[in-house]
Amino acid sequence: MGFEFSREIKPSTSYYVAVVSVNFSIDYLLEHIDMCDDERIRFENITHENRKREFLGTRFAIKQLLGKEPYLLRDSNGKPHFQNLAIELSLSHCGQNLALIMHPYHDVGIDLQEVNNKVLLVAKKFLNEGELARVGSDREKATLYWSAKEALYKYYSRRQLSLKNDLQIVEKEEGRFIGVISNESHYEEVPLNWEWIGNFALVYTVKS
Template sequence: MALVKLEKVNQNSSWALWKIDEDFNHLVQQTRLHSDDLSELEDIHHPRKKLEWLSSRAALSTLLQAENYADFRIWKDEKGKPYLLDNSYHISLANSFPYGAAIIHRHQPVGIDIEKPSTKLLRVKHKFLNSSEAEEALDNLDKLCIYWAVKESLYKLYGRKQLSLKQNIKVGSPTNRPVLASILLEDQTTEFRLDTFLWDEFYVVFSHID
């Protein structure tokens, strides 16, 4: 078992971080997969991608066991967003080798992402940052990473493919705690707070919703 972190965000929400240190078979056992999940796993061909996929589900399994909810089924909606079949909790999953992360909430949609600062963000920053965000981040890899992870978290929370990271998600200063952000869509603005957790050079970013 390689649970790094399991923490309550508030009375309705918790998140967990899992580090892969098991072999494939042990990780499969840890995730308590159903046959439908195993079918999805078989469609993943790269061995490392299989482990990443399993690690986020191991984090989710640990969260739900802590809530005395061990028997669960994960499905995906028409947009590819994962959800529990009985809708007992809202969920979000993320992974970046060798870590997997998950968050749950009793009542509200949530989002989580995990990223490591990388020079690849310099090449694509124009695709996800608006002008004020780009001016704030410049070429600072940590700031770029937080911007990316915040936007990915809200993209997952929203769960619809037409959302533009650059045009529809606005993020305040990445050095603030919590990070303030908003989704702007159809003349409506929804505000969010997001927490950040730095571990082993990886940023975990997740929505903080009461």
């Protein structure tokens, strides 16, 4: 059991990215974090053990990173935010791994996905025809595109957005990606940062 960094990114700009593994028992986590009333109510309504550990592990990890107790809530669209800190935040869970990005004021989005055999079977649900043609039978690229669209979805942070129809991944030179958010009420081009961490695709974006 423990708390371990897989990746930490501190660029010259003011955003912060980390991928950590949190592997503690529920009892241990409850002893080492504090929760506000709203958080405790949400926790008590969780029935699945893994979801309980994920809920607590997220707060434990952020406490270790920030050095202070985070009170983490969600707005009406499900976007996480701090009750007690003026920091923009996005989160992604994959197994025991937590990916997060924080910025003092810009919108952010992040996603972490592990490559698996199922991604090509469900690709038609989240990729448009052009993206499907570029991906072909490449599981790694399909996973990267999926992670990119999830990061865009979290960045936009509003519901009623189709991964397949409203979000596009545009490939540029030298392996760069741009995400396009396009629906009836909004159009935006967003730079995407990506890298591989072992068998995991990590994609994140910060509003420029």
